[in-house]
Amino acid sequence: MLSIVLVIILLMLLIGALPTWPYSADWGYAPGGIIGAIFAIVLVMALIGRV
Structure with a gap:
């Protein structure tokens, strides 16, 4: 249950960090890339049963 949440x-957070709004156009890929990497790690850990 915790892993799904x-x-x-x-x-x-990944969707919210995408630079699609005018004020976030200067952010680049840093917020989405960092959160995307964390998401990928947590997803893999959830699939193998470590979380």
Whole structure:
């Protein structure tokens, strides 16, 4: 149950960090890349049963 909640929260953060709004155009790929990497790690850990 915890892993599903964690994956959903990280997915929402990843969508929120995408530079699609005018004020976030100068951010580049850093927020989305960092959160995407964390999301990938947590997703793999959830699939193998470590979380």
